Amino acid sequence: MTAAQSNKITIVDLFAGCGGLTQGFHEFVAPGGQTSPFQVLGAVELDTAAATTYAANFHADMGGTEKIFAGDIKEWNPGDLHTDVDVILGGPPCQGFSALGKQDPDDPRNQLWRDYIRVVGKLRPKIFLIENVDRFQRSPEFTELRAATEPGGELADYHLRCTQLVAADHGVPQARKRTIVLATHRDLVDLHPERLPLTHPAPTHEKSPDPRGTRLPWKTVTTIFGTPRAPRSALVPATTELPKGRVTFFDKEVPGPFRTDRLHIGRRPTELSRLRYAAIPPGGNRHDLPPELSTKNWINHRSGSGDVMGRLHLDRPSVTIRTEFYKPEKGRYLHPWADRPITHYEAALLQGFSPDFLWCGSKAQIARQIGNAVPVGLARALAAEVYGYLKITENRWHVAL
16 A cells, blocks of 8 residues: 555654654644544564553554564564555664763664664655764764765665754753754655755744744743642652553563553652752752762762752753653752652653553653653654655655656
């Protein structure tokens, strides 16, 4: 079945994780439409818990779990799809590039983008999109990727564009910066009225918008937490445990599925941690701790990170939600005014997931899925750009073929 026959723009999601990119494309509805114009035909994800989350949310729309490959992408045969694919999405694991990692140029995870390219070479989509950390654009791997799209390269049929996008610029209450690679098949570029490739979405929000302009101010964390006078979630979570429930996908049983709004779960901090939380003022961090509540390392390094043991600023977007957001010693992850870290529920909302999105896995596994996801609002903005471009060129493409 082709996109023309189904009247849908077909997608494959590689390194899909819990499905942040897919969810954004599912949520996009064209002006005047009632449902998304995108149809996901297949997905690949190695981590069983993340693949189960993906399946819990999307397998029905995809036509079954057999469309989801829960394993190593090296073992997946793109030919199993038996259909044309319009768009390939994916975020190859980024730990080898991340500023938080060792930045080891020989990290084997740096090479996973090659498996993504192998799939592109097999399926030859009209467009492919790669999402990664901001440092990817300065990596040797990106240099090789760009070379592959130049004359004589294995992807010479594609025109490459790359830039960094900030999630807050697209209506997400989070200052997450990511590299977004967009590649357009050159035949499609030739069919564009102005012979232009797909471009990145323009910002709809900015930090300090011009009152005479059309952009809105950045969304702040108040959209998630409310205010001290009108909080939007319980200041003291009722439990520290996941709800009961088990689910089996891919012949493996994991906890779940749990709605986002069932993940307002707390931790059991030590007394020292409780005292530290209480001592940090609004917008404060480890530098505000008295010596008796601090550590030698924190005291001796006053110029270090200002986010460690920090409270989220009410009047700003959140910092990047990472995989250990429940540990304030890892970053600015304390509630804006309550004396506790943010919960899985709050972190998922900051990433743009709806209250009824389903999650599977242990607490740590779900946290990793939340932190690794592409913010849904950013994915939705990318979906709108892809749709608009294909709407201009789609009819001409089929006539040309």
